[in-house]
Amino acid sequence: MDYDPGLPPRDHGDSNDPNPSFDHGPVAAEIEGSSNAEANHQRGRNGRAPSDLCSGGEIETEEEEEEEEGFRSPGNSGYYGEGEISSALARIEEVDDGRNSAEIWARWKHHSNEDDASASWRKRKKHFFILSHSGKPIYSRYGDEHKLAGFSATLQAIISVVEISGDHVKLIRAGNHQVVFLVKGPIYLVCISCTKEPCEELMGQLELIYGQMLLILTKSIDRCFEKNPNYDMTPLLAGTDLVFSSLVHAFSWNPSIFLHAYTCLPLPYATRQAASAILQDVADSGILFAVLMCKHKVISLVGAQDASLHPDDMLLLANFILSSESFRTTETFSPICLPRYNPMAFLYAYIHFFDVDTYLTLLTTSSEAFYHLKDCRIRIENVLSKSKVLIEIQRSILEGGLFVEDLPFGVSLQSGGVDAKMSESLSSFMGLGVPGGLWHFIYKSIYLDQYVSSEFSPPVSNSNQQKRLLRAYQRLYASMHDIGNSSHKTQFRRDNDYVLLCWITPDFELYAAFDPLADKVLAVDICNKVCQWVRDLENEIFFLGASPFSW
Incomplete structure (x- = not known):
């Protein structure tokens, strides 16, 4: 199944050139979906997804996704949850303390009054589900898992019908929505999203949710399902709903999610x-x-x-x-x-x-x-x-971290043929004091598997703007790391919101956002200065152990 993210033309450059040149080239990204059985069995070919979640007119795609209650908006200071986590279990075993599993979840659940018939539930832009191979709901980002039992059974049926034919469903596209599936033995994970995030990123987020479950229970949970296919995991995860919700919230603001650093x-x-x-x-x-x-x-x-x-x-x-x-x-x-x-x-x-x-x-x-x-x-x-x-x-x-306003530019920025009038015009755009209109950057050291990002500052000041920029970085990261595009080491992308520049070498990756009027030559010069600045500060901003870990 072909996927066209609609990216603007890519620019290429030589990763070994400290001042890379950018030549226009085509952008092509293909995401692997399920194979032959998908055409025969997947709902979504006719523009409909499980239940009527993706039906036309239900989702207002221009609105920003609502922030989770109890969490801070995306920013630089991290996140906190409220509540407690029950003690993790030293071994996996059947739990029956006489309480209904719905009662166990209720104390911790946000929007627990919602189900798939609720208008508010249908308007959520991004859903996550965990269910067992028998269709029993384990976790949902929004709504009451037990009220969503029928919806979970529909998801399970889609997976099972395709597997019976010897294939594996990975992706269904329905209008603006992507339905992404991840099968981990007896555990099924599903994401339904209209956030325009790349399929690979959504799949990676499902992997992290599964990893969070393993952190609490270990993979030995599989043995419970081997003994009892209808096993109810809810009591084992009692009180941990906030852990999953906190992780899902981090998908919107934490670069560690897609950088794996x-x-x-x-x-x-x-x-x-x-x-x-x-x-x-x-x-x-x-x-x-x-x-x-x-x-x-x-x-x-x-x-x-x-x-x-x-x-x-x-x-x-x-x-x-x-x-x-x-x-x-x-x-x-x-x-x-x-x-x-x-x-x-x-x-x-x-x-x-x-x-x-x-x-x-x-x-x-x-x-x-x-x-x-x-x-x-x-x-x-x-x-x-x-x-x-x-x-x-x-x-x-x-004091906070690095601020783009503190980037040392030296005596002059007029390298690469950029005249003083252009430099002055760009530096004053929207009242910013950063020459070249640099708004934000992320620098990843490939050798250390560590990254540093600048603090958010105007005009990327509120949570929605920060979330939008991080998702733009996600798409840029996915396109640069796509297997079919592995030879492309630089990319310069301009749209109505900002200019994005990515530069990948064997030693580092740099992602930078500039104002939409930024000059390409000047932006490249600024990126070189950012890299030098990071190298000058590496003893303070990176952990340089004598024996770096190798993962």
């Missing part, structure tokens, strides 16, 4: 080294991983020899921790699974918050290590206090 809290090099030294000390005493974080940003992390922590696991672990108020109020020792590390086994996480933002996670394979990890935490806390690391962390939070 993590970001660090900016700190003086000596401060980060002091934190790393004490973490290394405790790691040598039998700890698998020691991670010090501030909100969703890494301060330092240390792993045992030959052990690596994938950025996706770090993302899911941070989301799990930050979604619970209980972790903030007491030290916790909880079994968790890192799906990229080992999806079949539990590790044990000791979690302690030093303050409202900064927390330590110590991971071990031993279920009897609580008191040892507590002693390690006390040692770490003493060192962090004496070396004033915690004070530096608070200072960094107050």
Whole structure:
């Protein structure tokens, strides 16, 4: 099934050229759908999706998606949830505490009064569903899972009919909607979206939702379905609805989702080294991983020899921790699974918050290590206090990250033949003080699997504008990493909202947004200056461990 995202013409350049030239070329992106059986069995060929969710006139595609209740709007400071998470389970087993599973979910569910007959439910721009292979609902972003049982059965039927024919359904297109399917053994995950995000990105988001479920339950949940195809997972996930909702909310604002990289809290090099030294000390005493974080940003992390922590696991672990108020109020020792590390086994996480933002996670394979990890935490806390690391962390939070207004331009920007009149005109556009009209950038170090992004500032100031820009980056990332377009290392794209420039080399990836009137030559010059600025600050904005992880 062909997919045409309607992207403007692509520009190409030489990735090894520090001042790449951009020559126009065609854009072609093809997304793999289901194979032959799709034409015979998928609903969606006639413009209709499961139930009538995608029926014409129901969705106002120009409106911004409503923010989840209880979450901060996309920004630079991270996200918090409200509520608690029930204790994770050390082993998967049947649970029957006499409560109706609907009652277990009700306390935590947003919009629980909605179902597929509700006008408000139909107007949601992006739905996520988890269901079992028997069609039993497990999670939905909006509405009551039990009221959506019929809708879940319809989704299950679509998957099953195609599988009976020996094929696998991946994508249905219906008007402005995409229905994306991900089958993981007895677990089915579905996204229905009209947000114009690339299919690959939606599939990646489903993978992360599945990974979040594994973090709580491990892949051994499959055995429960082997014993009982009608197994009800709801009691096992009681109280974790907020974890999934927080992750789904992060899809709109967190570049880690599509970059598969993590970001660090900016700190003086000596401060980060002091934190790393004490973490290394405790790691040598039998700890698998020691991670010090501030909100969703890494301060330092240390792993045992030959052990690596994938950025996706770090993302899911941070989301799990930050979604619970209980972790903030007491030290916790909880079994968790890192799906990229080992999806079949539990590790044990000791979690302690030093303050409202900064927390330590110590991971071990031993279920009897609580008191040892507590002693390690006390040692770490003493060192962090004496070396004033915690004070530096608070200072960094107050100061924020990188601002495009602080980009050093030197004496002149008139390189590449850009005259002074043009430079002055661009720098004054919309009252911005940044020469060249640079609005925002993301720089990813490929070697470190880390990224740094500038803080949002005017005119990208409110949550809807930030969400729109992040989704534009997503589309740019997907087009640049499409297998059929692997030879293209640069892209310059102009539309009514902004100019986007992407530059990929073996060492880094750069994504930058400029005002719509930006000059291409000047934009390329600005991007070179951004790269140099990041390299000058790398000791402060990246974690440069002596033994970088290799995932």
